[in-house]
Amino acid sequence: MSRVAYVNGRYIRHAEAGVSINDRGFLFADGIYEVIEVFGGRLIDEEGHLQRLARSARELRLDLPVAEAALRRILRELVARNRVSDGHVYLQVTRGAAKRDHFFPKAGTPATLVAFAHRGDRAAAEARAQSGITVISLPDIRWKRPDIKSTSLLPNVLAKQQARDAGAYEAWLVDAQGFVTEGSSSNAWIVDDAGALVTHPADSAILSGITRARLFQVAAARGLNIVERPFALAEAFKASEAFISGATTIVLPVVAIDDHKIGSGAPGPVASGLRAAFHDFAPATP
Ligand code: PMP
Secondary structure (H helix, E strand, C coil): CCCCEHHHHHHHEEHHHCCCCEEHHHHHHHHHEEEEEECEEEEEEEEHHHHHHHHHHHCCCCCCCCCCHHHHHHHHHHHHHHHCEEEEEEEEECCCEECCCCCCCCCCCCCCEEEEEEEHHHHHHHHHHHEEEEEEEEECCCCCCCCCCECCCHHHHHHHHHHHHHHHHHCEECCCEEEEEEEEEEEEEECCCCCEECCCCCCCCCCCCHHHHHHHHHHHHHHEEEEECEEEHHHCCCCEEEEEECCEEEEEEEEEECCEECCCCCCCHHHHHHHHHHHHCCEEEE
16 A cells, blocks of 8 residues: 655645645745644544644744644545554645745745655554663754744754764753753653652743643643753753653653663653553544
8 A cells, every 4th residue: 555645735645745846845944844643543632733733833924725624634534545543644834835035925825735644663662661762962052932843953853863873762952051941852851859740841942742731631630740840951860750752752761861870770650650641631533
């Protein structure tokens, strides 16, 4: 079965799908995106992801080319056509194709909408959660609006590759004051001395994760306190647990940061418990 992608109103074989070389997504990374988990054939936290997409669009003065109901249908069609049971749907909107010029294209230029679905490997994800991941720290050199889910991800890409080159899975980004903002493609959490969950406030310095928001609910139901405050890298080194969250990773325990063992050096009960309970709380829409 060949994979099927969606491009501007058409379902096309994934391998043949493409956009113009004038597309502003290609030329300027002038676009936004979302990644939504598919679990048991259902979309997880779709509402939150679509609301964040709308916010990103507003912040960048980008007009979405289809209404939300149509977008929901497209995502479902991709899940069905690609027979995705567990995996993800990806969607991206750019400011369309126009002669290369920094100014916005003239009014009426249609935005580009691309979406595709891919299958995940549940067994591999579980194995990663069992072993835990390692993290390196790097300076956060991103622009000052990472709260917008824009496709301008060059610093994130460089950080992620640097992590891989160092044998780690993720890079935690550290601001000029020494505080961890978030991961290159995930939110960052620790468990502090008092047993509370600590994560950076959802201000303009981080992407306000949809998984992060859902975990607040999961944590509350488990009787855990949550404190939104910046935490220093030095505090993370001494934390009893650390973990990352995101739609592609849900919760992954962090067992070492920069060669500092976290807690016992194995996944802890808080992170593992949140991971196990996540899908009991996150809305799944068919
Ligand atoms: N921060 C960054 C930089 C990310 O790329 C992601 C994943 N898209 C997240 C946080 C987690 O967000 P979400 O839970 O909505 O996937």
